[in-house]
Amino acid sequence: AQRVTQPEKLLSVFKGAPVELKCNYSYSGSPELFWYVQYSRQRLQLLLRHISRESIKGFTADLNKGETSFHLKKPFAQEEDSAMYYCAPISGGSYIPTFGRGTSLIVHP
């Protein structure tokens, strides 16, 4: 069965610390992976798409097919990074992303 797992419900770090939000997927074929972010009282917005291989707001994510992971990373967290982060793969001929349960990132001053 296709599944996306974000094992951490909450991740709490101090400003300037490195951050890694984990995402593991169980999909057949070659999924396309996305990270979405939802800041407090704001709408869901696309943060990263793996095939674009770009860095947005200092975040990067590498697709590791061997480990079936797509972890989101940032070397130095900022307070404004505090938000809910959702990993969302697409696969199997569908264009519909399946959202993980989300990880709440809290960056303390």
Add this chain to the structure above:
Amino acid sequence: EPEVTQTPSHQVTQMGQEVILRCVPISNHLYFYWYRQILGQKVEFLVSFYNNEISEKSEIFDDQFSVERPDGSNFTLKIRSTKLEDSAMYFCASSVTAYGYTFGSGTRLTVV
């Protein structure tokens, strides 16, 4: 920057009543979606809509749900007879292609 607009932001309805959630997608977008998020749970796909018909729907999207694009600008989600478990945040999204959604800010539906 263009936005997806959802109204109302919060709707309270009695169990068994019909409710219509409204969305105005971005004008040149072709794909439209509804998602919901029950409090404390993950964002769940309900339905996608393209070329004036449903292209995909989830198991959640049963006969109580319907979608419509009545006038070329609005995209509505109707729940015919609401249940307590329909209480959730409902998100509309649209996209030009099949990827890269723009989400609305959501409608919080409370069924009492």
